[in-house]
Every structure is written in structure tokens, then in C-alpha cells.
Amino acid sequence: MIRIENLTRIYDRTPVVNDVSLTVGAGQIAALVGTSGSGKTTLLRMINRLVEPTSGRIWIGETDAATIAPHLLRRRIGYAIQGHGLFPHRTVGQNIATVPRLLGWSAPEIAARVEELLHLFQLDPAQFRDRMPHELSGGQQQRVGVARALAARPEVLLMDEPFGALDPVIRARAQGDLREIQRRLGTTLVIVTHDMEEAVTLGDRIAVMDKGRLLQYGPPAEILTRPATDFVQALIGTGERPFRLLSLTRVADIREDGTCDGPAVSPESSLRDALAACLWHGRDCLPVEGGGIVTLTALRARAEGARAEAMATAGEGAQSKAPQTGGAAQ
Amino acid sequence: MIARLMVLAMAVFLVAFLVTPESFAGLFRPLTRNNAPAIYTQTGLLSLTLSHLWLVALAVTASTVTAVGLGVLVTRPAGREFLPLARTVTSVGQTFPPVAVLALAVPAMGFGAGPTLVALFLYGLLPIFENTLTALSTLPPSVVEAARGMGLTRRQQLWQVELPLALPVILAGVRLSTVISLATATIGSTVAARTLGEVIIAGLLSANTAFVVQGGLIVGLIAILIYEGFQLAEKAAARRIGLAPQH
Ligand SMILES: Nc1ncnc2c1ncn2[C@@H]1O[C@H](COP(=O)(O)OP(=O)(O)OP(=O)(O)O)[C@@H](O)[C@H]1O
Ligand SMILES: [Mg+2]
Numbered sequence: 001m002i003r004i005e006n007l008t009r010i011y012d013r014t015p016v017v018n019d020v021s022l023t024v025g026a027g028q029i030a031a032l033v034g035t036s037g038s039g040k041t042t043l044l045r046m047i048n049r050l051v052e053p054t055s056g057r058i059w060i061g062e063t064d065a066a067t068i069a070p071h072l073l074r075r076r077i078g079y080a081i082q083g084h085g086l087f088p089h090r091t092v093g094q095n096i097a098t099v100p101r102l103l104g105w106s107a108p109e110i111a112a113r114v115e116e117l118l119h120l121f122q123l124d125p126a127q128f129r130d131r132m133p134h135e136l137s138g139g140q141q142q143r144v145g146v147a148r149a150l151a152a153r154p155e156v157l158l159m160d161e162p163f164g165a166l167d168p169v170i171r172a173r174a175q176g177d178l179r180e181i182q183r184r185l186g187t188t189l190v191i192v193t194h195d196m197e198e199a200v201t202l203g204d205r206i207a208v209m210d211k212g213r214l215l216q217y218g219p220p221a222e223i224l225t226r227p228a229t230d231f232v233q234a235l236i237g238t239g240e241r242p243f244r245l246l247s248l249t250r251v252a253d254i255r256e257d258g259t260c261d262g263p264a265v266s267p268e269s270s271l272r273d274a275l276a277a278c279l280w281h282g283r284d285c286l287p288v289e290g291g292g293i294v295t296l297t298a299l300r301a302r303a304e305g306a307r308a309e310a311m312a313t314a315g316e317g318a319q320s321k322a323p324q325t326g327g328a329a330q
Numbered sequence: 331m332i333a334r335l336m337v338l339a340m341a342v343f344l345v346a347f348l349v350t351p352e353s354f355a356g357l358f359r360p361l362t363r364n365n366a367p368a369i370y371t372q373t374g375l376l377s378l379t380l381s382h383l384w385l386v387a388l389a390v391t392a393s394t395v396t397a398v399g400l401g402v403l404v405t406r407p408a409g410r411e412f413l414p415l416a417r418t419v420t421s422v423g424q425t426f427p428p429v430a431v432l433a434l435a436v437p438a439m440g441f442g443a444g445p446t447l448v449a450l451f452l453y454g455l456l457p458i459f460e461n462t463l464t465a466l467s468t469l470p471p472s473v474v475e476a477a478r479g480m481g482l483t484r485r486q487q488l489w490q491v492e493l494p495l496a497l498p499v500i501l502a503g504v505r506l507s508t509v510i511s512l513a514t515a516t517i518g519s520t521v522a523a524r525t526l527g528e529v530i531i532a533g534l535l536s537a538n539t540a541f542v543v544q545g546g547l548i549v550g551l552i553a554i555l556i557y558e559g560f561q562l563a564e565k566a567a568a569r570r571i572g573l574a575p576q577h
Contacts, residue, residue: 048479050475071481074478074480079480081476083472084476085479132570134572135572148480
């Protein structure tokens, strides 16, 4: 768990992060979004004290981050950045072993952990352990970067645009893998992105920042249907909103009994994919793998339900400008 | 390939010449007049060469330790304010003529190897310092950030990440200093340091071109060989960090 209280960082008398408070529950993913220069990276780097806060507090679990030496704090927190930052003079195995080595793990323990992580990230240890970083593809380098960040089983993982440099296909896969691994390990994750799509796919909660302030912090559905300010609304992109909403729900959740023709969709795929399939194949309904169907009517009802909710919020928007929802959610 | 063979041939020639100089007398005879000796025998050429190399090695080692130390110091947050001072000291060391250093150092240190060591040491600082500075201040930011973020202490960052990555460029600086010092060390013989300059000076005093040529030839060949050796080391270091293509 990460708890941030009234965190502020001032550079040259300008607050770059301004009185931000939020809590990321254990095992949850918080996605930090906002325009360039809004203070996302600075906020993230204050969590492992690469930047010292001007004021405010950070709790990692039960520990006040200010009370331990920065380098010891950082060994407890995984950190992965854009451009991976792999040590070019160390092999893949040595890179992954960095923090365990700093923590004084025994050689067999380290070797076993490296092996385990390479498997987890679908890199054959025999083939990759002794390669140098420049002998890997961009996607592989990025995976090794995340594996390195997870090596010492940190309870908290910080990622700053880790997928920024990847092409869309590899990127989607990396996101899926990350989500699955994070669920399996129960890691608390804060990920900075300026891709709303990524935030919606990955985040249990989304934090929207602008000019150093936290404008809204809540589950994706809430951010999409009840944006707290015009800025949040603009960031979501109104045109994309129905599709983003549909991408939050799985086909399995609106499956109906019945049969119909056409190519089957996976129950794990999103409503957005199902809608795309219906439109592409020109059908009102499609079968779901493993039984049942998904209908265009149901899909539309979902999207409209979301719209109704959004309109209701627009009406009450005058009274509650910035609902600070989810602030203490676990 | 041809370049390698040439370097190899030079090495073989140099060793043969140093071990049995007399057998090359025929080669230098045309450069002498009035039956003057073709090979310098006052002091053994091999022993002079070794003493010359030893002097250069000592001076370059001292320059390297000092210049790399300064480079590290001024790239730390606490030492940044010393950058202008370090720049001035190393530049003056380079621009002040070694002959003048000798002249100034002899009254203080007496004749012998001492003044030459000082002159070479000062002369060799600049290239190593500048290269260390460049290398340490142009490291890939994401790698440095990652090293901090993983929880390496400052000392660990320096020894485990920064210096290994800076090594190829630092080595290039050491290479320049070494080659300059090899040539410059010859003037040490004017103040009684035992270097190959002795052969050249003897040639000048007795108007024996053969001596001048063989002194210069040995220094030149050693310089080329050391230059090549350093370049191999730099390439190996660069390949390790993925800067040069693997083959
Ligand atoms: N060391 C520093 N000194 C002065 N100003 C800084 C420093 N670091 C960041 N800033 C300023 O703080 C602001 C926020 O920077 P930050 O890197 O946190 O933004 P960001 O939201 O991560 O942006 P991006 O999406 O472009 O990465 C910027 O205006 C930046 O110029
Ligand atoms: Mg950033």
C-alpha cells in the first residue's frame, strides 16, 4: 500500500506537484495521467525519493518513507522507466540480479530468482541469461527492465511510461503480461502514462493531474462517466468515450442464452472488441466461445447506460466540482 | 589484416634491434661519417629503452590517477564548484612547456629522473582529465537514473556503473597522454634522466646521424605499438558495453 499525504514539490518557487493526496491499496494499480509537464514523473520519483518532497508525507505500507536512508528505501521499491535503463555492460542475468545482489542474497538464491523471472517474462533462460542488453529487441529489453524491477519481490512497483517506446502490438501484449504478473504477485503498482487508453486498460484507479494538482482520482468508469472538470473531460476525449467505456467490461458479463451465426468471440475479450466484430461482420449478434451469444442491442444498452450516467453528472456538475472519490479506498 | 601484419613486423623488428643492436650495424652505417660507430653502445639500448618506458609508465600512472580523480570529483554534486579550478590547472599543465618545467624543477629536485617525472606528469593531465569529464557527464541518463532508482549507493554507482561505462573514453585519453609522454620523455636526458634522449643527444653532439635516427626510431616504433595496443583495449571495452559492433 502507498499513502501520499499533502505532497508538494517546489522548483524555483513554482509548485510542480501541489498538495497531492492519494492512496493506492495493496495489490492495486494506479495509473497517473495528465498532459506533459503536469508533474507525473516528479510525483512518482518522490515515492522512492529520487526527488525529495518540499512538504508532505509518503507511507509505504507501515513505513514513513522519510525515515529510512534513500538507497535502502529504493531497494524495497521496484522501479522501471521508459528506455528501460538496463546496464549496457552487464548481462541480462546480472541486470536482473542487481537488487538481490545489493541485498546480499546468496548466489544460488539469485540464480534461481533470475531463472524464475526469465520464465515469467517468456525469455528462455538458456538463451537470454548471458546476453548483453544490446543483443535484445526493444520489447525484450523492456521486459528485462520490468523483470529487474521485480527481482527482489518488492511490495511496490513504480513505472514511468515503461511502454512508451514500444510499437502498438508489442505494447498491448506487454500491458497484458504486466497486468497478469501484477495480479499473480499482488504487487502494488503506480504507472505513469500519457496514454488514456493504457490508463483505462491497466488502472484499477486513474489519477488525473494538471499543473501539479490532482484533479480526480477514481476508478476508470467513474473518470469516464463523471469527469470532475472540463480538463479531465478533454483528456478523455469525448469522441472516444463510449469505446473506452465498452473496453472496461468483458463479454462474459453480458452474455445471453441463445444461438446465432458468425465467428465466435472470446468471453474474455472486451465489449469494444465485440462491438467491432459485430460491425465488421455486419451482424446483430455473435456467438461467444463456450456457449451463449452477445447482441448488438445489449452492447448499445451498455454504451447508452454509460451516457445516461454521464448526463446525470453533467447536471449536478454545478454543485460538486471535484469529487475526491476513492481517496482512501483499499 | 595488412595493418596487423605491419604492426607485428614492427614489433619483431623492435625486439630484434633492442636485443642485438650490433647485428643491424650495416643498416645504419650509411648514416655515419669518418668511420664513426653506427650503433650507440655507451649504454645498452635495451636498458635505456626499459628505463625510458618505466619513466613514462610512472608519469602516466600518476597523471591517470590524478586526472581521473579530478574528473570524478568535479562531476559529483559536492565537487561541481571545483570544475573551473581543475580546468585551469590541467590546461596550464599542458600549455606550460615541459622544457621550462625541467628548468624550474632542477634547482628544487636536482638532476635525474625527478624533474622529468614532474614535467611528464603535468603534461599528461589534460587529455585524461578532459576525456574523463566528457565520459562521466555524457553517460546515458536513463542508465544513471536506473542505478540510483535500484538503490545503489553513490560509491556503487561510480564503481559499478559510471566508471565501467566511461572506460573506453578514459582509455583514449590515457592513450594520448602516453604517446605524448613517450616523445617528450627524450628531453629528460638533458637533465640526466636515463631515457632514449641520451642516444639522440649523443648523436647531435658528435654529429652522428645514425645515433639520432636509431634513438628516434625506437621511440617512434614504441609509440606506434602502444597506440595500437591501447586501441585494442578501447575497442574491447567499448564492445563490452555494446558501443561497437560484435564480431
Ligand atoms: N529538476 C528540476 N528542476 C526544475 N524544474 C523541474 C525539474 N524537474 C522537473 N521540473 C519541472 O516540473 C514540471 C513537471 O515535470 P514532470 O517531469 O514531473 O512532468 P511529467 O508530467 O512527467 O511530464 P511528461 O509527460 O512530459 O513526462 C515541468 O514543468 C518541469 O520542467
Ligand atoms: Mg514524465
